[in-house]
Amino acid sequence: MRVPAFAVLVLAAAPLRAQAADSVPACVPAPADSAGVVRWACAGTGYDAAVRFSVFLPADWTVTAPEDAGLVIRASQGGVQIAVAAEDQLHAPRTRADTAGFWMRATRLVLARDPTLEDLQAFRRRAANPDKARRAVTAAQLRDSVLLAMAGGLSAAHEDRKVVARAAEVRRLAGRPAGYLAETFEADGIPRRAESYVTVRDAVMFIATLECPDSGCGDALPVWERALASLRTWTERSAAGRERMSSIDPDPNL
Known part of the structure; x- marks a missing residue:
């Protein structure tokens, strides 16, 4: 298949x-x-x-x-x-490296492009926690x-x-x-x-x-x-x- x-x-x-x-x-x-x-x-x-x-x-x-x-x-x-x-x-972050990767991927998925450090920091402040980050990604991808x-x-x-x-x-x-x-x-x-x-x-x-x-x-x-x-x-x-x-x-x- x-x-x-x-x-x-x-x-x-x-x-x-x-x-x-x-x-x-x-x-x-x-x-x-x-x-x-x-x-x-x-x-x-x-x-x-x-x-x-x-x-x-x-x-x-x-x-x-x-x-x-x-x-x-x-x-x-x-x-x-x-x-x-x-x-x-x-996915749920398991390690410190997972956490960094989580926020990088979330920012990239919301923006649909490679983020800058400023993009990453701004999104992390705005989303505040993983649940809100997932909601933001979902909303962005349902366009x-x-x-x-x-x-x-x-x-x-x-x-x-x-x-x-x-x-x-x-x-x-x-x-x-x-x-x-x-x-x-x-x-x-x-x-x-x-x-x-x-x-x-x-x-x-x-x-x-x-x-x-x-x-x-x-x-x-x-x-x-x-x-x-x-x-x-x-x-x-x-x-x-x-x-x-x-x-x-x-x-x-x-």
Whole structure:
């Protein structure tokens, strides 16, 4: 499954991964319901320890849960593949160096450019603490122009694929504004279609992607639409996380 590198998406340096994750992230299935779908509840680890999402996927599709530090779940059937991924752009600092990196990344993400020392100092005074910094990053990245740029980072062109058609706009994912990208591209001479959504909550980037043969996407679209409608996102550090399933979006600032 083509899941583009998050570093391409964030318009700045992604969270440092010098320290190994504590363990492999987990995606746990519930029993299949009468409609033949399974709710998968996923939780990150290491720097992504606060990240959570859940999504419904067909019981008869092959599902691949996370196999390394990245929080990604994939479902496939034939040539059709769906993936949901998440990464914390501003993880909880563990060391003094982490703290310095946290504020540098937060300032860069808010400004969408490399900050000066004056920029960094001004933002740190204004934000005052990590929670406010994450809110500022989230608000900055939910602007239409930034969401569209993030969606553009998911393009097959970044993998040297020939893109023959493209459409981008701002839609919604999990109750939040999201960048949307639809492309037709050539892979080994065969036309394929990809649809991707990207949104941000509590400074965590959430991505959902569909890829299928261009001539065979029709049957997969209802499955894709159900997965998108079912997706719930939250973080354990937020108020929305503590009441996570009571509402899709209890606090629009998170």
